[in-house]
Amino acid sequence: MADQTLDAKGLNCPLPILKAKKALKGMQAGQVLEVLSTDPGSVADFAAFCNQTGNELLKSETAGDVYTFEIKKT
Amino acid sequence: MLDSADNTKKMSIIITKGTLDWAYPPFILGTTAAAMDVEVTMFFTFYGLQLLKKDLDLKISTLGNPAMEMPMMGMHMKMPNIVSTIPGVDRMATTMMKNLIKKKGVASIPDLREAAIESDIKMVACQMTLDLFEMDQKDLIDGITLGGAATYMEGALESDINLFI
Numbered sequence: 001m002a003d004q005t006l007d008a009k010g011l012n013c014p015l016p017i018l019k020a021k022k023a024l025k026g027m028q029a030g031q032v033l034e035v036l037s038t039d040p041g042s043v044a045d046f047a048a049f050c051n052q053t054g055n056e057l058l059k060s061e062t063a064g065d066v067y068t069f070e071i072k073k074t
Numbered sequence: 075m076l077d078s079a080d081n082t083k084k085m086s087i088i089i090t091k092g093t094l095d096w097a098y099p100p101f102i103l104g105t106t107a108a109a110m111d112v113e114v115t116m117f118f119t120f121y122g123l124q125l126l127k128k129d130l131d132l133k134i135s136t137l138g139n140p141a142m143e144m145p146m147m148g149m150h151m152k153m154p155n156i157v158s159t160i161p162g163v164d165r166m167a168t169t170m171m172k173n174l175i176k177k178k179g180v181a182s183i184p185d186l187r188e189a190a191i192e193s194d195i196k197m198v199a200c201q202m203t204l205d206l207f208e209m210d211q212k213d214l215i216d217g218i219t220l221g222g223a224a225t226y227m228e229g230a231l232e233s234d235i236n237l238f239i
Contacts, residue, residue, distance in 0.1 A: 012179040014106040018189050021109035039179075052110040 002034035002070060003027065009038045009066065016042045017049050020071065024055065027073050032058065035069040042067055083112045085235040088226065092124030094132035094171060094183065100239045101125075101186035107235075108193035115229045116190070117221070119200035123207070126199055126214045130184055133168040144170055191217060198225060 006023050008016035016037045023033050035046070043060060046069045050057040059070035085107050089100045100122075104114045118126050125132070136142055137158035143150040144167065157163055175182065181189075190197070197218040204211065204220070211220065219225075230236045 010179045012181070014102050014109070015179070015181050017109050018105055018181075021193075049110060 001032075003031040005034040005036065007036050008042075009036050011037070012039055013041050013045065017045055020046070020049070020069075021053075024071065024073050029073050031073050033071045033073065035071065037067045037069070038065050039067070042069070046071070083235075084115075084229070084233040085112050085237070086115045086117065086226065086230045086233045087237045087239060089116060089118045089122035089125060089239055090120050091239065092121035092132070094134045094168060096239065097125050097132055097183045098186075100237075101183060101190060102181075103237065104195050105186055105189045105193060108190070108195050112235075113196075114190075114193075115196040115198065115226075115233075117198045117200065117226045117229075118218075119203050123199055123203050123209060123214075125183070125187070126197065126218055128213060128215055130187075132183060133164055134171050135164045136167050137164075145174070146170065187215075191215075196229075 004023060004027060006016075006019055008019055011019070016035060016039055020033065020035050027033060035042075039045075043062070046060060047057060049055075050071060054074050056072040056074060057069065058072050059068065061068045085104075087100045087104055091097075100116060104116050107114050124130075134142075135158065136153035137155055140152065143152050145151075153163070153167070174180075198221045199211070199214060199218050201220045201222050203209070
C-alpha cells in the first residue's frame with residue numbers, strides 16, 4: 001500500500017517526473033509513492049529516473065490509458 | 075542537495091535562443107536533470123537572456139521554420155514565409171501555441187523556470203550580452219549570477235554533459 005499518491009494524469013513530460021521528485025522530497029526513506037500518469041513516455045522515464053536516483057521502482061503497470069508506478073524512497 | 079563529496083553528476087547548458095518554442099529544451103532538460111540529482115548550471119547568452127526577464131513575453135515566429143506545422147481546424151498547417159511577414163501572424167501563432175501547450179498538459183515556461191529555481195539550478199546571465207543589448211539586471215529575475223565565458227568554462231570543464239541550445 002502506498003503512503004502517498006500523486007495524480008499526474010493529463011500532465012506531459014517532464015511534469016510527472018518533476019512532481020514525483022517534489023513529492024519524494026517530503027517523504028521518509030522506505031515510504032512508497034504511487035504515481036498515476038497518462039503520459040506513455042513516463043514508462044521509460046520513471047524507469048530511468050529510479051535507475052539514476054537510486055529510488056526503487058516497485059511497480060510499473062498499465063491499465064487502459066493510465067500508467068501506475070510505485071516508487072520506494074531510499 | 076548538492077554534496078560536495080564528489081560523485082555528483084554535473085551538466086551545463088548554454089541557452090542562446092529566446093523564443094517560446096526554444097525555451098523548452100533547456101528548461102525541460104535542466105529541471106529533469108536536477109530532479110535526477112544532477113547539479114545543473116544554465117548559462118544564458120544573447121537572445122537566451124530573454125528567458126530570465128521578470129516579465130516573460132515569449133513568442134514564436136513562423137518565419138524561416140518550414141518544419142513548423144500547427145494543428146488548426148482539423149488539419150496541420152504550414153506557413154509560407156510570405157505569410158509570416160504579415161503583422162499579427164506571429165502573435166496569432168504564439169496564441170495558438172500557448173493554447174496547445176495548455177490543452178496537452180505541457181508545462182508553461184514560467185512554471186518550468188520556477189521549478190528550475192526551486193531545484194537550485196545555478197543560472198548565469200552573460201554580462202557581455204547585458205552590456206551589448208543595454209539590458210538592466212533589474213529587469214531579470216532574482217537569484218541569478220553574472221558571468222562570462224571563463225565562468226562558463228570553469229563549470230563546463232568539470233561537467234559530465236555540456237549542451238548548447
